[in-house]
Amino acid sequence: MEETEEQSDAQQSDLSLKKGNHKGDSFRLHIVTWNVATADPPDDVSLLLHLNSPKSPDLYVIGLQEVYSGPLRFVSDIVFDDPWSHLFMSTLAPLSYVKVSSIRMQGLLLLFFSKMEHVPFIRDIQATYTRTGIFGYWGNKGGVSIRLSFYGHMLCFLNCHLAAHMKYATERVDEFEYIMDTQMFNCTKAPRIIDHRLVFWFGDLNFRIQDHGMHFVRSCINNQTYSLLWSQDQLTMMKKKEQLLQEFEEGPLDFKPTYKFDLNSDTYDSSGKKRKPAWTDRILWRLQPKASPPDESSEDVSTQEPTVAEQREEDEEFPLKIKQDLYTSKMEYSISDHKPVIGIFSLELRKMYEIPLVRLRAEGDWSADIDAMVVYSPLQPFPSSSWDWIGLYMVGFTSMSDYITYTWVKDDEVAFNEELMQVYVSKEEIPVRGGECVLCYYSSALQCIIGISEPFKVHESKVAVEEGLVPEKINGLNRTAGGEDVWN
Secondary structure (H helix, E strand, C coil), X not given: CCCCHHHHHHHHHHHHHHCCCCCCXXXXXXXXXXXXXXXXXXXCCHHHHCCCCCCCCCEEEEEEECCCCCHHHHHHHHHCCCHHHHHHHHHHHHHCEEEEEEEEECCEEEEEEEEHHHHHHEEEEEEEEEECCHXXXXXXXXXXXXXXXXXXXXXXXXXXXXXXXXXXXXXXXXXXXXXXXXXECCCCCCCEHHHCCEEEEEEECCCXXXXXXXXXXXXXXXXXXXXXXXXXXHHHHHHCXXXXXXXXXXXXXXXXXXXXXXXXXXXXXXXXXXCXXXXXXXXXXXXXXXXXXXXXXXXXXXXXXHHHHHHHHHHHHCCEEEEEEEEEECCCCCCCCECCEEEEEEEEECCCCCCCCEEEEEEXXXXXXXXXXXXXXXXXXXXXXXXXXXXXXXCCCCECCCCCEEEECCCCEEEECCCCEEEEECHHHCCCCCEEEEEEEEECCCCEEEEECCCEEEECCHHHHHHCCCCCCCCCCCCCHHHCCCCC
16 A cells, blocks of 8 residues: 555654654643632623733633523523633634633633644543532532643643632632542543643632731732732642642732722722632642652562553653743733633643644535535544544634534545545535635544644535525534534
8 A cells, every 4th residue: 555645744753753853842821710700701801811912822721710600591501602601712713712622510610722723632632520519519619620632741720619718728628639539531541630741720719818917918918018928828828738739839929819809990898898808819730740760779670560651751752841921910800809810831842743633625616506525534543433523614613513514424425545535515514605614523532623624715606696595694503413512
């Protein structure tokens, strides 16, 4: 069998990685945490997302707490995107970001966005949640997480809302440890949060400033001498005696405490309760410690645990480094009694793979006047399934469910060999008005997109123009494969 150009490229890439010739790449990650106190979204989140920055992030991770979840709103949010998700999706989609995954547990919401170019390299996506509030039966407190592999590196993002009030510092730690212990993923390599190479832990963690009186705290805030308050920050204090917390790093708290403010103002709580300001809203991270080298004097290297040896080899061959570039609050937003906090990070890593699993393209001219053809070729082995499908999307689509139409790969294959396969798309499914589109191959077994085509033009239907047919809605079917939402 002749070797295709794509397969040759793949083999060369694999060979390069094995020889360790591939230099590391840098990626920018923007994390937001915000307790929105059941408020509706603001009109504009440009400042929150740093959309005017010359450096655009590769990934956005947005964790919200106390998203309004009254019965009527919550039911509608199950069917439609909630207002907060809709705002972030509609803001980021025109900038070529796609919502890769999301999870909601009552008032807790976690959204993961990626630049389009990285989507085929984000795999093993899973999301889960843990309730801790009111005996665990109602999701007012707890944690939601999204885990995935990014160019082969296992990452996990955990958004928490922990127990409130000054006296419950120990309970907050207990809740965090409970979430860490109980959340499990269907992944041999990283079944628990702690097994991931990089974990981000953020949210309304509710730790307070104790011992210092109100006058001293406010004086430090007014004078911007925040460091005088750090020693009495409960999370800082708890880290000194809790081993698990010591494994997490955090940047300096060089910004105003983010709780508690009068609504629609920058004034700290002026109510009768006069709650003391605190850094309740935090972003921490944990880089997995490197595996210890073998003790050659006491035991043969061959008797080591295979996973330890594999981790050590992976650490050396595919290093992962993290640097925090910014950690601050955004005082411009005042719809909540909390201010949002952002953390911007640089991830330096050596990619474990550089080519998608599938390459696909639109064959010939596309319009609603003639049946169309997709051509795709597997570049590496992957578990194909009769439930795999190829979706047609407008350029600027918001999420996986935002397709115009889809076709089942196995059902609609019309010709194939081992290198090249063709899939038929009925002209009835193609938008008559046309537009700039892309094709995405979705793997059911891997639960993710494994290939995206180059953008291509779908031409306006000449027949529809001649007959004066003007459809009311072309791109808005939002159907889902198999009757289920195929994308979290």
